[in-house]
Amino acid sequence: RIVGRGTLPTLVGQPQIRPPRIFCTGAGQRTMFGTSFYRTVATIALLVSTANANEAVGVHGSGTTNPSKCYWAIMEQIEARTKADTHLTYRAVGSTTGIAEFVNDYDTTEPVNDFGSGDLPLNNTVWTRFNSTGVKVLQFPVLLGAVSFFHSVKYVDKLDLNACLLARIFRRDIKEWTHPDIVAFNPELADVPVDEDMSIIVAHRVRGSSSTSSITNYLNVACPDEWSDDLVGSRITWPDDTKGCEGSGGMTDCINNDPNVIGYIDAGHGIAEGLSEIELENKDGTLLSSQEASARGGIAAAEQGALPDSVEADFSGVSLLNRPG
Secondary structure, eight states, rough: EEEEEETEEETOOOSSSSOOOOEOOSSGGGGOSSSHHHHHHHHHHHHHSSSSSTTTTEEEEEOOOOHHHHHHHHHHHHHHHHOOEEEEEEEOOOOHHHHHHHHGOSSSSOOOOOEEEEEEEEOHHHHHHHTTTOEEEEEOOOOOOOEEEEEOOOTTTSSSEHHHHHHHHHSSSSSSSTTTTHTTOOOOGGOOTTSSSOOEEEEEEOOSHHHHHHHHHHHHOOOOTTGGGGGGGSSSSEEEESEEEEEEEEEEEHHSSSTTTEEEEEEEHHHTTEEEEEEEEOOTTEEEEEHHHHHHTHHHHHHHSSSSTTTSSTTTTOOOOOOOO
């Protein structure tokens, strides 16, 4: 049976068998957190259930900010209802830190956290190395969200773009909102006074960010001619005339505090903050916001057949980017 000893579940009577490590993972983009609130409950409850009823158990996780409020609400309920003396914590420190603490230089006896949570799955190198050392890693898709592009462009109520225009904007090939290629998608911008400053301010996340990884992967998949492989990753080299923003709160401020800014953020966060979301042209040529896509069942449609059948499988090749719908 599995019991909790300190913060690491161990197998009593079978010390030669290492317990599985649990990582709450996604599908290769910010829309990574999987399928159900109840799966989140089950994941955390699985860790708690490793304790004897007569001994205290601590379960401590760290990782992405995106699902933190959900985790905290679930943990509060479990602490209130479990018969065991239970202490649950989750530190919203970002996907990069959560993964680093989960891996902990592959120390299988003293992990920094009991479970990690990231907007991206563990890469194949990490997954393979853990399995080669006898540590079974379980990756649970938990919540499903989206990263969207938001703006503060003057003179438009609704801004429409496609992936190639986004790529050209973010690498600073297009620097004015009145550029003819943008006006072709948004005719109302043709009426902007000629003396109006419509210079584009590109806002991006600083440090390692799964949101950056999501949008750079999307641009590369959807428009490889304009966004090359070397511009893909959680941390890339941005042009000097772009603006770095710290965390989701910082990105919100960057977009809100100045006109004509474009940036990217978790869709739920951006919508809750009242930011204006850009409608993107999808693989089928349909212009949609994240809310419109959700209402049309777009997220569920995008997942079909994309996720492995087993939580023990390698999720590193999963992507829900640039899907039809």
